[in-house]
Structures are given as structure tokens and as C-alpha cells.
Amino acid sequence: MIEIKNMKKSYELGDEIVHALQDVSLQIYEGDFLSIIGPSGSGKSTFMNMLGCLDIPDSGEYLLDGKNVATMKDIELAMVRNVKIGFIFQHFNLLNKLTALENVELPLVYRGLGAKERREKAAACLDLVGLNGRYQHLPTQLSGGQQQRVAIARALAGNPSVLLADEPTGALDSKTSNEVLQLLKELNEKGHVIILITHDLEVAKQAKRVIRIHDGKVFENGGDWFEPARIDQDGVKEYQRQ
Numbered sequence: 181m182i183e184i185k186n187m188k189k190s191y192e193l194g195d196e197i198v199h200a201l202q203d204v205s206l207q208i209y210e211g212d213f214l215s216i217i218g219p220s221g222s223g224k225s226t227f228m229n230m231l232g233c234l235d236i237p238d239s240g241e242y243l244l245d246g247k248n249v250a251t252m253k254d255i256e257l258a259m260v261r262n263v264k265i266g267f268i269f270q271h272f273n274l275l276n277k278l279t280a281l282e283n284v285e286l287p288l289v290y291r292g293l294g295a296k297e298r299r300e301k302a303a304a305c306l307d308l309v310g311l312n313g314r315y316q317h318l319p320t321q322l323s324g325g326q327q328q329r330v331a332i333a334r335a336l337a338g339n340p341s342v343l344l345a346d347e348p349t350g351a352l353d354s355k356t357s358n359e360v361l362q363l364l365k366e367l368n369e370k371g372h373v374i375i376l377i378t379h380d381l382e383v384a385k386q387a388k389r390v391i392r393i394h395d396g397k398v399f400e401n402g403g404d405w406f407e408p409a410r411i412d413q414d415g416v417k418e419y420q421r422q
């Protein structure tokens with residue numbers, strides 16, 4: 181469903197060139213649930229921006245459902261983003277003056293859906309994430325976990341094939357984090373591809389596949405990553421596929 185081939189992205193900073201993504205190749209399949217883990221500065225945000233069609237690489241290919249995203253113009257990118265990808269953020273990014281239902285409806289307004297259809301879809305998405313009975317609550321009247329559920333419902337509203345979650349549990353306590361991760365697992369079982377970006381190994385381990393990013397290069401786990409003795413921030417070489 182997603183195929184990334186030899187993707188490169190550099191930033192110029194004065195005289196220095198930062199190679200944020202170095203020849204990254206990755207396949208993401210129907211039904212996948214993968215996490216991307218890496219320390220600060222490793223290239224996670226850069227990679228997420230590419231995966232979310234928020235930025236374009238310097239070179240390489242990005243095929244989404246067989247279409248080469250890397251060559252699309254801004255307007256096409258915006259369309260792909262709107263239809264194919266649902267975004268979930270660490271700090272929820274809800275509008276505080278709108279109710280839960282109105283927040284979830286918002287992306288559907290941009291799609292030109294009528295009010296009744298919007299309301300029904302938004303309500304169905306809130307039901308799906310376990311928030312029936314909370315339609316009229318404002319974000320400030322909801323717990324952090326409930327706010328993240330609203331944000332997940334909003335991401336689901338447009339029925340995207342991919343959910344791209346950037347540190348979705350970063351602002352939550354561990355119990356609530358587990359509930360949100362459980363919800364993401366259930367959504368994956370229902371057929372959504374989930375890409376979870378995190379710096380937390382315990383969170384990353386919940387996914388079916390774990391991709392480690394380090395100095396702009398990606399490594400996939402070879403199955404023996406998770407022995408405790410081998411887990412440390414600097415042990416990336418140990419984790420490379422043999």
C-alpha cells in the first residue's frame with residue numbers, strides 16, 4: 181500500500197548540510213501496524229512529514245496505493261492527505277470552543293458533506309472510540325484520554341486508509357496510554373493501517389512491526405530486539421537486520 185524507495189532529505193543550515201533521511205526504503209502493507217522509534221534528532225518528524233505528504237523528499241519514490249506522491253503538485257498532495265491519511269497528534273489539537281461532535285465533524289465540512297450526514301458520521305466515529313454520551317462535551321470537559329479519543333474519531337471521520345499517529349500517548353499517563361494503544365490495535369484489526377511514531381520502546385513494542393530510525397537511516401527489527409539486555413538508546417547497530 182505504501183512503498184518508499186531510496187528516499188533522501190537534507191536540510192541546509194548555514195554551511196552545514198544535515199542529512200535527515202539517508203536512502204530510506206520501506207514497504208507498508210495492507211493491515212500493517214508499525215511503529216517508528218528513534219531518539220531525538222534521528223529523523224522521525226522528517227519521515228513522518230514525508231509519510232503524511234506534508235513535505236516532499238529531495239529524491240526517491242513514495243508510492244501510495246501505486247501513485248507516486250513524490251512527483252505530485254501541492255494541490256494533489258493536499259487531496260491525498262485529506263482522503264488517504266488521518267492524523268493523530270500528541271497534544272490532540274482539538275478546537276476548545278467546539279464540542280466533541282463538532283470537532284469530529286470538521287474534516288467532513290471541508291469535504292462538502294451536508295449537515296445531517298456529517299453529524300451522523302461524526303457520531304458513529306465517536307461511538308467507535310467509546311465516546312457515545314460525550315457528544316456535547318467541550319474538550320476542556322474531557323479527560324486527556326477522552327480528548328485523544330475525540331482526536332482519533334476525527335482522524336477516522338474521513339475513513340482514511342492510513343492513520344498516522346505522532347506520539348499519540350506522549351501526553352497521557354500509563355493507564356490511559358494503554359487504553360489508547362488498545363484502541364489503535366482494535367482499529368488495526370478493523371483494517372486501518374496504523375503508523376505510530378514514538379521515542380518510547382514500550383509503546384513501540386505494541387505494534388506488529390517496529391522500525392528504528394537512527395541518523396536518518398531505518399532498520400527493521402529482526403525478531404530479537406526485545407531481550408532486555410539489548411535495549412539501549414545507543415545499541416542501534418546490534419539491532420540491524422543480519
Ligand SMILES: Nc1ncnc2c1ncn2[C@@H]1O[C@H](COP(=O)(O)OP(=O)(O)OP(=O)(O)O)[C@@H](O)[C@H]1O
Pocket residue numbers: 191192193198199200218219220221222223224225226227379
Ligand atoms: N527545517 C530544518 N532545517 C534544518 N535542519 C533541520 C530541519 N528540520 C530538521 N532538521 C534536522 O534534521 C535532523 C532530523 O530532525 P527531525 O526533526 O526529523 O528529528 P526527530 O527524530 O523528529 O527529533 P525529535 O524527536 O526531537 O522531534 C536533525 O538533525 C534536525 O536538526
